[in-house]
Amino acid sequence: MPISAGTPAASELRPCVTMRVTVCFHSWFKDMAGCSRAEETLPPGSTVDTLVARVLVRFPKLADAQRSMLVAVGLEYRGRDCALSDGDEVSIFPPVQGG
Amino acid sequence: MKRHLTITMEPIDEASLLAGRSVSSAAGAVVCFLGMVRGTESGKAITALEYEAFERMVEHQIGLLFDVMGKRWPVESVRLVHRVGLVPVGQPSLWVEVVAPHRAEAFAACQWLIDELKRVAPIWKKPMGAGGR
16 A cells, blocks of 8 residues: 555554563562562663652652662662663662671 | 582571581681671660571672682682571671681681672661560
8 A cells, every 4th residue: 555645654653662671679678669579661771760760759658768779780780870671670779788 | 719608598507517618738727707696786675687688689799709809819718608587686697718828818808708798798687676676
């Protein structure tokens, strides 16, 4: 079928690509969030900062703890500017106290 | 460098750990550290600490520390045991052993490892009992 004037180009018809990440809460952050895991759907190019902002809206009790919040992507500590990928597991937790 | 890490819910069995010690003829120093649960936390009496760990990450992060330690000091072996779950006052939560040719590097490596563990290993403790939650 010929494309008529006003019909979106093929690239515009592609579904909006999003990525899903799993957020894991540890220690008392788990109590504040009321769960140990949550799924978030983010736009492409999202960073840890994007995710944390989304998490704080969804779990506002964590807002007071955000300055001391530590973030790991997979098993590595990451900063707020770290770019996320689809399928990432992001752990959010308070300062550690081992020993 | 031989390395061994255990995260366990069970009490730390010092006698068994000492029985499993292996020291070559090149080693002249064994430094062993035992971290005990104190009866007070932030000035308040407690009966126990409840430890929680993100175990996969603890294993990974301590593995990285072992890597660095092996490069910085001529350590022959390191063994580290961290207990999780409820640990009563007076019982150990941490046991570390470092074997090296000389005492200076054994002490330094052990001190560094414990300091770094406290900084990066995702383990948390909750005071329980009289002054706890």
